[in-house]
Each structure stands twice: as structure tokens, then as C-alpha cells.
Amino acid sequence: MYNFEYQNPVKIIFGKGEISKVGANIPKGSKILLTYGGGSIFKNGVYDQVKASIKDFEVIEFGGIEPNPHYETLMKAVDMVKKENITFLLSVGGGSVIDGTKFIAAAACFKHGDPWNILAKRAPVDDAILHGAVLTLPATGSEMNSGAVVTRIETKEKLSFMSPKVMPLFSILDPEVIFSLPEKQVANGIVDAFVHVIEQYLTFPVDSPIQDRFAESILKTLIEEGPKVLANRTDYNAAANFMWSATMALNGLIGAGVPQDWATHMIGHELTAYHGIDHARTLAIVLPGVMHIKREQKKDKILQLGERVWGVLDGTDDERINETILKTTKFFESVGIPTKLPDYSVTSETIDTICTRFKNRGYKVGEKANIGPNEIRLILEDRL
Amino acid sequence: MYNFEYQNPVKIIFGKGEISKVGANIPKGSKILLTYGGGSIFKNGVYDQVKASIKDFEVIEFGGIEPNPHYETLMKAVDMVKKENITFLLSVGGGSVIDGTKFIAAAACFKHGDPWNILAKRAPVDDAILHGAVLTLPATGSEMNSGAVVTRIETKEKLSFMSPKVMPLFSILDPEVIFSLPEKQVANGIVDAFVHVIEQYLTFPVDSPIQDRFAESILKTLIEEGPKVLANRTDYNAAANFMWSATMALNGLIGAGVPQDWATHMIGHELTAYHGIDHARTLAIVLPGVMHIKREQKKDKILQLGERVWGVLDGTDDERINETILKTTKFFESVGIPTKLPDYSVTSETIDTICTRFKNRGYKVGEKANIGPNEIRLILEDRL
Known part of the structure; x- marks a missing residue:
């Protein structure tokens, strides 16, 4: 085999009922931006479980992240992170929401011009906001890796980036989310x-x-x-x-x-x-x-x-x-x-x-x- | 399957020639205690490779860690760590050396009486000295886990402990160490x-x-x-x-x-x-x-x-x-x-x-x- 380096520090919390542990895994005193997609989390009970677990934190919400998350949408969240001094991102969703949140995490800390360059020019990610995930759709693996794919609607470009800085601190995998x-x-x-x-x-x-x-x-x-x-x-x-x-x-x-x-x-x-x-x-x-x-x-x-x-x-x-x-x-x-x-x-x-x-x-x-x-x-x- | 939590942040650096990367993976300015066993690392060239890579660090050596590492021996290293204000432990050896070094790392920071209690009473490990490993013998898996086994000669007891605090920061796995x-x-x-x-x-x-x-x-x-x-x-x-x-x-x-x-x-x-x-x-x-x-x-x-x-x-x-x-x-x-x-x-x-x-x-x-x-x-x- 080839020489390689491998490191994956994501904490996986797996099993039914485990969403209730989300709050205990977020650093105390964090100001959270809760990111999600089209709203299925309101129907399947995941939103309520998450909210109950993070009730002691200050939380702002950012919904509407699309499948194949849009750069244009994510940049609105980046503005919100900066304006509100967010210190923790909690993504609740599938790969698109997690990928989008990884981009928000990196773009909010990007100091070398247009954050689009993280995707278009693979500009290095020096830092990122801490991020944890509650997975609602098994598919992309984004919950335990360093990659993300973002789409720019304006130019019909779908591009990816990778950085260990955007690996989730933890991901909660409750298989019961699949039921609905x-x-x-x-x-x-x-x-x-x-x-x-x-x-x-x-x-x-x-x-x-x-x-x-x-x-x-x-x-x-x-x-x-x-x-x-x-x-x-x-x-x-x-x-x-x-x-x-x-x-x-x-x-x-x-x-x-x-x-x-x-x-x-x-x-x-x-x-x-x-x-x-x-x-x-x-x-x-x-x-x-x-x-x-x-x-x-x-x-x-x-x-x-x-x-x-x-x-x-x-x-x-x-x-x-x-x-x-x-x-x-x-x-x-x-x-x-x-x-x-x-x-x-x-x-x-x-x-x-x-x-x-x-x-x-x-x-x-x-x-x-x-x-x-x-x-x-x-x-x-x-x-x- | 059962619910579980899984987290393994150890960085694996795998392949021939990779021992030369050890120095680059140790925090700058560390004062290193280099731990090893009976001295095979002097014959197979591993010692020389390691020393060349860490030449910019202040290094003290502690050899002679036995197979089934002895509590009595390891406590001498603990004294040395305290006396010399060691900030990083680098184990070069097989599972016994790595296990022993994990115990040294935990015992040197133990504040609740006799460190033997880490093994005998599974006393919690609050903190540990940072530790990296260069593996010379594939067997125990200690290079990528949180466990260690230590033997007390005096009482013929062989006991184990586990703590995420003693997981190596990195482990270098060069298969060529097997040649000899x-x-x-x-x-x-x-x-x-x-x-x-x-x-x-x-x-x-x-x-x-x-x-x-x-x-x-x-x-x-x-x-x-x-x-x-x-x-x-x-x-x-x-x-x-x-x-x-x-x-x-x-x-x-x-x-x-x-x-x-x-x-x-x-x-x-x-x-x-x-x-x-x-x-x-x-x-x-x-x-x-x-x-x-x-x-x-x-x-x-x-x-x-x-x-x-x-x-x-x-x-x-x-x-x-x-x-x-x-x-x-x-x-x-x-x-x-x-x-x-x-x-x-x-x-x-x-x-x-x-x-x-x-x-x-x-x-x-x-x-x-x-x-x-x-x-x-x-x-x-x-x-x-």
C-alpha cells in the first residue's frame, strides 16, 4: 500500500435516543447558530429534541439551506455569524446542511479576500468556527469527514473543499431519524x-x-x-x-x-x-x-x-x-x-x-x- | 447493534521512511523524555532516525522499560518527568514501551495519592503529559488506543487502565521496523x-x-x-x-x-x-x-x-x-x-x-x- 497519514478526531455518538446528548457536547457558554434545511426536522421531532437539549444556550436559527447548498444562501449565514458573534455552529440535517455549515464555519474566519476562493482556488482554511452535527439522512459521510461541496447558482458551479479545520467536533447519529x-x-x-x-x-x-x-x-x-x-x-x-x-x-x-x-x-x-x-x-x-x-x-x-x-x-x-x-x-x-x-x-x-x-x-x-x-x-x- | 460513542483522534503516519517526520509532529519547544525498551532500537537504526529528526529539541532518555512494563521501573521515569519538567513523552518501541509511557504520562499528573490507584482502583486520569509514539513491533494496538497494561513485580499483579487522556497525539508506523x-x-x-x-x-x-x-x-x-x-x-x-x-x-x-x-x-x-x-x-x-x-x-x-x-x-x-x-x-x-x-x-x-x-x-x-x-x-x- 501507499504511505499515508490518517487522523479523524470526530466524536461519533450513535444510537436511538442519543440526540438528547447534543447540549452536553457543546462547549459551555457557546452562542449557537442552529442550521437546518427545508424544515423536515420540525415534522420528525428532531428539532424539538435538539432544542430541549440546548435550552441553556443562546441560540439563533438559520434554516432554508438547500440540497446542494447554495453559496449565495450560505454567505447570508456567514454575515449572521459575524454580526451575532456566533461561537458554535450546530447543523441539524443531511449532507447538504452539514456541508453548508462547514463552509459557513470556514468562510466566517476567512481573512484572504472573497471566501469563494476556498472553493474556486482551494485557498487554505486557516481557521473555522467550531461545529457539531445531528445527522438526519445517512448518505454523504459529511458527518465524519473534512470535505464539503457547495454550489454557486449564479455560475452553475458545484465545487468542493477539504480541511481538517471543518471536521465536526461531534456528530450524533440516531438511526430513528430514518423512520420518517x-x-x-x-x-x-x-x-x-x-x-x-x-x-x-x-x-x-x-x-x-x-x-x-x-x-x-x-x-x-x-x-x-x-x-x-x-x-x-x-x-x-x-x-x-x-x-x-x-x-x-x-x-x-x-x-x-x-x-x-x-x-x-x-x-x-x-x-x-x-x-x-x-x-x-x-x-x-x-x-x-x-x-x-x-x-x-x-x-x-x-x-x-x-x-x-x-x-x-x-x-x-x-x-x-x-x-x-x-x-x-x-x-x-x-x-x-x-x-x-x-x-x-x-x-x-x-x-x-x-x-x-x-x-x-x-x-x-x-x-x-x-x-x-x-x-x-x-x-x-x-x-x- | 448497541448504542455507542466512538472517538479516536490519534494521527497515524504510516509507511517507509516516515520516522523522519517525528520531530515535525512534536509541539515546538517541548522538552522530551524519550522512552524505550531493551535497546533493539540501537541495532535496527530506529534510534538514529528518531534522534536525527528531534535534534532541535531538548531530549532526556529513559531506556530499559521491560516487556510487561513494571510499575517499579515506570515510577522512576515519573520522578524524572517531574524533576526535569518534561513536557512531551516520545515512546519508541512496542506495546510495552507505549503502554508504560501512557502510565508515565498519567502518573506524572496524578494528584490523588498513589498513582498505583490508576490501575488498582481505576482512579480517574484527570490529565496526562502529551505523548507520541514510534512503533517498532506490531501487536498490541497501543499506538492507536487509550489502554495500557502495567505489571507490579512486588505483588505479581498485571492490571490495566484506559483513558482518552493517554491516547498518543501521533503514532508513526514504518513497516520496515519489522525487517529485523x-x-x-x-x-x-x-x-x-x-x-x-x-x-x-x-x-x-x-x-x-x-x-x-x-x-x-x-x-x-x-x-x-x-x-x-x-x-x-x-x-x-x-x-x-x-x-x-x-x-x-x-x-x-x-x-x-x-x-x-x-x-x-x-x-x-x-x-x-x-x-x-x-x-x-x-x-x-x-x-x-x-x-x-x-x-x-x-x-x-x-x-x-x-x-x-x-x-x-x-x-x-x-x-x-x-x-x-x-x-x-x-x-x-x-x-x-x-x-x-x-x-x-x-x-x-x-x-x-x-x-x-x-x-x-x-x-x-x-x-x-x-x-x-x-x-x-x-x-x-x-x-x-
């Missing part, structure tokens, strides 16, 4: 977590059996538990296993010491930026194309995925690769997520636009940095 | 890591597929990579995979949210305390007895271990349990570790002594706290 989630959000979460693992696994072998087997463990668990959650939203064990899988899928552990891909995400972000397609759905569209177009480069790992996760044992290498791509695609479809561009009314015109954008950016993506405009065209044409 | 290890230490490390996983896995099912599969991943990797390391000590990939397995075996992750046993360790500690048998060897002796005597209570998980790790698929439940115990025992023996008490010249007299000691302590061990003097007698008699 709409089917679509659960399905998105399953696919999102699945593809997070794939991006750190489906590259080329570097003799890393622990990382490989941990990755396969998460994939197998998502394949088993995901459908159980969809079939019975109040199956606590299935909810808990799904939730822990999604966190482990992107907390840095399985990616330590191994090559990583992320081409599916980079291409998928453009589909969200131009068409507003849910993040997870863009991954379900793009991944089969990446597997197909990069089948030679990824051959050893696709065969390993087929054998160890999907039980694909027979046939020539090519047949086994096809079968593995098919099983992966069918899994996405089985949880209700279509995998072709026309399913989302996206035409070849968008392919041109995305290829032009990557051409202008001038860099290539993927574990060997060899996926540029030409390969992206092939990948997306495979999904027409 | 004696066969016996490698074999001990393999068995130690293996049994750490078993203690957190071989209990009863609580529907925790991530934890189970991660545990099985580590066991399978140890079974594969351990013999490779023994056969060719300079196989870097095998060394790296063995080293990462041993760390992951006891950093809290696979034990989060599941029942844990630790009876094998508790009984094994007594064999070390009375006969000086290497820690790992005591585990290899005791575990098969625990599996046999608790075969009904552990039935589901022994069958799962047999099926998923050892490929034991055929026969009645009882036959499969026997075969799984046999394969586990044979694995220990295959790396050169005998598993019976007479192999270490231990007689039934010691069994009486150990049972009396547990009787006097008055508590029972194991995942259901139902292993007391009577069960311990059966377990150890099984190993005669």
Missing part, C-alpha cells in the same frame, strides 16, 4: 454511500487487503441492508446498519493508503449543476459508464468486485466485467434509481457542454488522471 | 492481534454486519499475511499489511456497538503475572479453552467464524465448532506458538492459584460476566 424519510432520500443515500466506497476501491490493486476487505464489507452491507430499510422504514437494526455503513464509506479510513478515482463524482457534479439532478442519481448514471470505458485500467478490481461482492465467478474476464457492471447497475435500479441520461431528459447537448467545461478547466480526473473531455464524452454517450 | 524482528516477536504479534479481534467478535450476534465483517477482514488478513512475514521478513507489503491489521485490531472501531469478551486476556494476564509467559502466548493457551467451555453461549459466532474465516461449512453444529476451535489452535501452532499449559511447564497448581485470585476479586469476566473461578478452572483444565 421519504423513499427517494433513502434510495439516494444507499447509492451515494455505495459509490463513495467504489471511488476509493475500484481503481487498481496496490496490495491493500485491509482496505479492500473493509470496502467490500461496506458494499455487501449496503446491498443487504439498503433494501430492508426501503421495505420497512421502522426496522431499527437495518436503519442502524445502513447509517453506520454510510458514515464508514467516507470517513477517510478505506481510502487511506490506496489510489482513489472520483471521476464519477466530478462528472456527476456537472449533471447536478446543469440539470439539478439529485447528487446520488448522477452517480448512478455516470458510474456504469466509467466502469465500461475504463474496464481495462480497472480490470483487476472490477473482477474482484464481481467475485467478492456480486458472486460473479464464471465466464471470460470480459464476460465477468460485463456481468459486474450489469449487477451494479441493476442494484441502483432495484432501489428505484434510473441510470440512463434519457431517464432524466438529458440529451447529448449537455454532453457537449460538460466536455467543453472540462476542456476549459484543463485537468483530467480519475485514479490515473487520464479522464479528460474525450473520455468523458465516451462515458456519457454510454449512458444515452 | 526476531521470529518469536512476529509470531507473538500475529497472535496478539488475532485474539484482540476475537475478543470483540466471538461473543453473541447483535445484528452488526459492519463490525462483524471488519473483524473478519482483519482475521483473514492476519491469516494470509502473518505467514508471509514469517517466511520473508523483508517482504514490505506483507509487513505493511500485518502492521495495519494489528493497529485496526484494537483501535476501538470493530468493538464499537457490539458486546466484548476479554476473558482470554484477563485469564492470560495471570499466566504472565505468575510465570512470565509472553502475553500473546498466554492468549494462545487460553482462547481455545474459552471457545470450548463457552461453546453454547458463543455458538452462533463460532459457527460464523468457522464459515467466513476458516471455510468450515460441513457437519453438525458441534462438529463445525470443534473444527473451528481446531483450526484456530492449529493456526497459533503454525506460527510457532504452543497452546497447552504443559508446553510452558505450567501445572494444575497454578490453576488453583489463579482460581483463588479470581475468587478473592469477586467479579466475573466475559461478555455475559459469567466466567468466574469455576469456569476458569474448566477453561484452564482444558489446556492441560
Whole structure:
């Protein structure tokens, strides 16, 4: 395996009833900005649980953080943080709310001009407001990592940044939040977590059996538990296993010491930026194309995925690769997520636009940095 | 799965050549106490690498920390820390040196009487000197956890304590340190890591597929990579995979949210305390007895271990349990570790002594706290 550094100090507080511990985990005397999204936390009781636990703190609220959180919205929160001398951010929501709050935390302390540069120019994050999270939707892994993705509506750009400074101080994971989630959000979460693992696994072998087997463990668990959650939203064990899988899928552990891909995400972000397609759905569209177009480069790992996760044992290498791509695609479809561009009314015109954008950016993506405009065209044409 | 809290802030710096980063990871201006064991670090070049990296710090050395570090020895280091106003402890060694250094770190700050109470009465650790580690022997996992075991020679007591305050700030894991290890230490490390996983896995099912599969991943990797390391000590990939397995075996992750046993360790500690048998060897002796005597209570998980790790698929439940115990025992023996008490010249007299000691302590061990003097007698008699 490669040399690596790994550090993840996020305190995970996991299990039913644990939201009541949020107040005890926030530094005494903090002035809190409570961030949330569209308001589902008012319906599922999470808001009430959180408020009861932080009743001894001074709290200001900032709701309305969108899916694919908008830079424009988040900057309003940054102003509020500065004006109100906020000392702690408490995000209550899914990956978008947590990601958005990470950006607020960094932008409020940014001293080198326009905070947009944190995203556009990867300007270093010198400092950030302390932040804790109450997760309401297992999917992105943001609750236990250093990354965030933010969208600028004005320019249709969806960009990411990473900094250890924005890792949550703690994250509370109560699987019961899943009980009231709409089917679509659960399905998105399953696919999102699945593809997070794939991006750190489906590259080329570097003799890393622990990382490989941990990755396969998460994939197998998502394949088993995901459908159980969809079939019975109040199956606590299935909810808990799904939730822990999604966190482990992107907390840095399985990616330590191994090559990583992320081409599916980079291409998928453009589909969200131009068409507003849910993040997870863009991954379900793009991944089969990446597997197909990069089948030679990824051959050893696709065969390993087929054998160890999907039980694909027979046939020539090519047949086994096809079968593995098919099983992966069918899994996405089985949880209700279509995998072709026309399913989302996206035409070849968008392919041109995305290829032009990557051409202008001038860099290539993927574990060997060899996926540029030409390969992206092939990948997306495979999904027409 | 059970509710749990999990937090592990230790920074892992992994790979060949990484020991040179030790100085850069120690707070500037620290006055360092460099702790080590019997002096192997002078022969394998680790001492020179460390010293070159920390040349800008004021450093005092404390060598001679024994395997199963002695309270009596460690208290001399505590005096030195106080007298010299040490602000950072740098342990360079295996689990014994790191464990000993954790105790030094806590004892030097202990304000409630005799520091022995940290072990004997589990007195809370309010504070500890900052501590970093350079690991020279993969085995105990101490480099990435909060626990330590210390032996008091005077009373033949081997006791443990745990505190987040003594977790290393960083640990450097360079697999090349394995190249010069004696066969016996490698074999001990393999068995130690293996049994750490078993203690957190071989209990009863609580529907925790991530934890189970991660545990099985580590066991399978140890079974594969351990013999490779023994056969060719300079196989870097095998060394790296063995080293990462041993760390992951006891950093809290696979034990989060599941029942844990630790009876094998508790009984094994007594064999070390009375006969000086290497820690790992005591585990290899005791575990098969625990599996046999608790075969009904552990039935589901022994069958799962047999099926998923050892490929034991055929026969009645009882036959499969026997075969799984046999394969586990044979694995220990295959790396050169005998598993019976007479192999270490231990007689039934010691069994009486150990049972009396547990009787006097008055508590029972194991995942259901139902292993007391009577069960311990059966377990150890099984190993005669």
C-alpha cells in the first residue's frame, strides 16, 4: 500500500435516543447558530429534541439551506455569524446542511479576500468556527469527514473543499431519524454511500487487503441492508446498519493508503449543476459508464468486485466485467434509481457542454488522471 | 447493534521512511523524555532516525522499560518527568514501551495519592503529559488506543487502565521496523492481534454486519499475511499489511456497538503475572479453552467464524465448532506458538492459584460476566 497519514478526531455518538446528548457536547457558554434545511426536522421531532437539549444556550436559527447548498444562501449565514458573534455552529440535517455549515464555519474566519476562493482556488482554511452535527439522512459521510461541496447558482458551479479545520467536533447519529424519510432520500443515500466506497476501491490493486476487505464489507452491507430499510422504514437494526455503513464509506479510513478515482463524482457534479439532478442519481448514471470505458485500467478490481461482492465467478474476464457492471447497475435500479441520461431528459447537448467545461478547466480526473473531455464524452454517450 | 460513542483522534503516519517526520509532529519547544525498551532500537537504526529528526529539541532518555512494563521501573521515569519538567513523552518501541509511557504520562499528573490507584482502583486520569509514539513491533494496538497494561513485580499483579487522556497525539508506523524482528516477536504479534479481534467478535450476534465483517477482514488478513512475514521478513507489503491489521485490531472501531469478551486476556494476564509467559502466548493457551467451555453461549459466532474465516461449512453444529476451535489452535501452532499449559511447564497448581485470585476479586469476566473461578478452572483444565 501507499504511505499515508490518517487522523479523524470526530466524536461519533450513535444510537436511538442519543440526540438528547447534543447540549452536553457543546462547549459551555457557546452562542449557537442552529442550521437546518427545508424544515423536515420540525415534522420528525428532531428539532424539538435538539432544542430541549440546548435550552441553556443562546441560540439563533438559520434554516432554508438547500440540497446542494447554495453559496449565495450560505454567505447570508456567514454575515449572521459575524454580526451575532456566533461561537458554535450546530447543523441539524443531511449532507447538504452539514456541508453548508462547514463552509459557513470556514468562510466566517476567512481573512484572504472573497471566501469563494476556498472553493474556486482551494485557498487554505486557516481557521473555522467550531461545529457539531445531528445527522438526519445517512448518505454523504459529511458527518465524519473534512470535505464539503457547495454550489454557486449564479455560475452553475458545484465545487468542493477539504480541511481538517471543518471536521465536526461531534456528530450524533440516531438511526430513528430514518423512520420518517421519504423513499427517494433513502434510495439516494444507499447509492451515494455505495459509490463513495467504489471511488476509493475500484481503481487498481496496490496490495491493500485491509482496505479492500473493509470496502467490500461496506458494499455487501449496503446491498443487504439498503433494501430492508426501503421495505420497512421502522426496522431499527437495518436503519442502524445502513447509517453506520454510510458514515464508514467516507470517513477517510478505506481510502487511506490506496489510489482513489472520483471521476464519477466530478462528472456527476456537472449533471447536478446543469440539470439539478439529485447528487446520488448522477452517480448512478455516470458510474456504469466509467466502469465500461475504463474496464481495462480497472480490470483487476472490477473482477474482484464481481467475485467478492456480486458472486460473479464464471465466464471470460470480459464476460465477468460485463456481468459486474450489469449487477451494479441493476442494484441502483432495484432501489428505484434510473441510470440512463434519457431517464432524466438529458440529451447529448449537455454532453457537449460538460466536455467543453472540462476542456476549459484543463485537468483530467480519475485514479490515473487520464479522464479528460474525450473520455468523458465516451462515458456519457454510454449512458444515452 | 448497541448504542455507542466512538472517538479516536490519534494521527497515524504510516509507511517507509516516515520516522523522519517525528520531530515535525512534536509541539515546538517541548522538552522530551524519550522512552524505550531493551535497546533493539540501537541495532535496527530506529534510534538514529528518531534522534536525527528531534535534534532541535531538548531530549532526556529513559531506556530499559521491560516487556510487561513494571510499575517499579515506570515510577522512576515519573520522578524524572517531574524533576526535569518534561513536557512531551516520545515512546519508541512496542506495546510495552507505549503502554508504560501512557502510565508515565498519567502518573506524572496524578494528584490523588498513589498513582498505583490508576490501575488498582481505576482512579480517574484527570490529565496526562502529551505523548507520541514510534512503533517498532506490531501487536498490541497501543499506538492507536487509550489502554495500557502495567505489571507490579512486588505483588505479581498485571492490571490495566484506559483513558482518552493517554491516547498518543501521533503514532508513526514504518513497516520496515519489522525487517529485523526476531521470529518469536512476529509470531507473538500475529497472535496478539488475532485474539484482540476475537475478543470483540466471538461473543453473541447483535445484528452488526459492519463490525462483524471488519473483524473478519482483519482475521483473514492476519491469516494470509502473518505467514508471509514469517517466511520473508523483508517482504514490505506483507509487513505493511500485518502492521495495519494489528493497529485496526484494537483501535476501538470493530468493538464499537457490539458486546466484548476479554476473558482470554484477563485469564492470560495471570499466566504472565505468575510465570512470565509472553502475553500473546498466554492468549494462545487460553482462547481455545474459552471457545470450548463457552461453546453454547458463543455458538452462533463460532459457527460464523468457522464459515467466513476458516471455510468450515460441513457437519453438525458441534462438529463445525470443534473444527473451528481446531483450526484456530492449529493456526497459533503454525506460527510457532504452543497452546497447552504443559508446553510452558505450567501445572494444575497454578490453576488453583489463579482460581483463588479470581475468587478473592469477586467479579466475573466475559461478555455475559459469567466466567468466574469455576469456569476458569474448566477453561484452564482444558489446556492441560
